Amino acid sequence: xSDQLTLPAELREGLGKGASRALxxxxxxxxxxxxxxxxxxxxxxxxxELVKMLQTGHFMxxxxxxxxxxxxxxxxxxxVQFHPVTSRPLHVDFFRLAKGAxxxxxxxxxxxxxxxxxxxxxxxxLNVVRHELELVCDASAIPDxxxxxLDGLDIGDSVHISAVDLPEGSKSAIEDRDFTIAGVTAPSAxxxxxxxxxxxxxxxxxxxxxxxTEQGGDEAAEGGEEAKGDE
Numbered sequence: 738x739s740d741q742l743t744l745p746a747e748l749r750e751g752l753g754k755g756a757s758r759a760l761x762x763x764x765x766x767x768x769x770x771x772x773x774x775x776x777x778x779x780x781x782x783x784x785x786e787l788v789k790m791l792q793t794g795h796f797m798x799x800x801x802x803x804x805x806x807x808x809x810x811x812x813x814x815x816x817v818q819f820h821p822v823t824s825r826p827l828h829v830d831f832f833r834l835a836k837g838a839x840x841x842x843x844x845x846x847x848x849x850x851x852x853x854x855x856x857x858x859x860x861x862x863l864n865v866v867r868h869e870l871e872l873v874c875d876a877s878a879i880p881d882x883x884x885x886x887l888d889g890l891d892i893g894d895s896v897h898i899s900a901v902d903l904p905e906g907s908k909s910a911i912e913d914r915d916f917t918i919a920g921v922t923a924p925s926a927x928x929x930x931x932x933x934x935x936x937x938x939x940x941x942x943x944x945x946x947x948x949x950t951e952q953g954g955d956e957a958a959e960g961g962e963e964a965k966g967d968e
Contacts, residue, residue: 801831
C-alpha cells in the first residue's frame with residue numbers, strides 16, 4: 738500500500754496571475770484543496786518539497802495530508818501543471834477525501850516469472866498493451882503496483898484483466914469488457930523465416946502446376962504438324 742505523504746502549506750492571500758507569479762519567484766507553488774462538499778482552500782507549497790515527492794514516482798497514487806496551520810486535509814493529488822520549457826511545477830490540485838471514500842487511480846503493472854514463460858524463453862517478445870491499470874479502491878488502501886505472472890505464457894497467448902489477481906479491496910474501473918494487458922508475440926526473425934518458407938512453398942507449387950488448357954494446346958499443335966507432314 739502507498740504510504741501517506743505529508744505536505745506543509747500556507748494559505749494564499751492574493752489570487753490571480755500576478756500573485757501566483759510572485760509566489761513562484763519565491764520558490765512556492767500555488768495549489769488548491771477542494772471536494773468533500775466543503776469550500777475550496779487556496780494554498781501554496783514549498784517547490785523543493787513538492788519536487789522531491791514528485792520524483793518518488795507514486796505521488797499521484799498516494800494519499801497526501803496537506804497541513805495548513807492546525808488544519809489537516811487528507812487529499813489525493815488530481816492534477817499537477819508543469820512549465821512547458823523548464824518542467825517546474827506551476828500549480829497542484831488536491832481532492833479532499835471523505836472518511837471511507839473510494840478513489841479511481843492508475844496503478845503501475847509489474848511483470849514477473851519471465852523465465853517460466855515458454856514463449857519468452859523461445860525468443861518471443863512481451864508486448865505490453867497497458868503499463869497501468871485503472872482501479873477503484875479504498876483511499877486508505879491504494880496499492881503500489883499490480884503484479885502479473887507470465888508463468889506458462891506461450892507465443893500467441895495474452896493476459897486479460899479477468900486472469901489477474903487484483904490487490905484486496907481493489908477492482909477494475911473498466912468492467913464492460915475483458916481487455917488485454919499484455920501478450921507474447923513471435924520475434925521478427927521468426928516471422929521472417931515463416932514468411933520465406935511460405936513464399937518458397939508457393940513458388941514450388943506454381944512451378945509444378947501447368948494449366949490444362951496449355952497442355953491441350955501443345956498436344957493439338959503437335960497433332961496438326963503431324964497431319965501436315967502426312968499430306
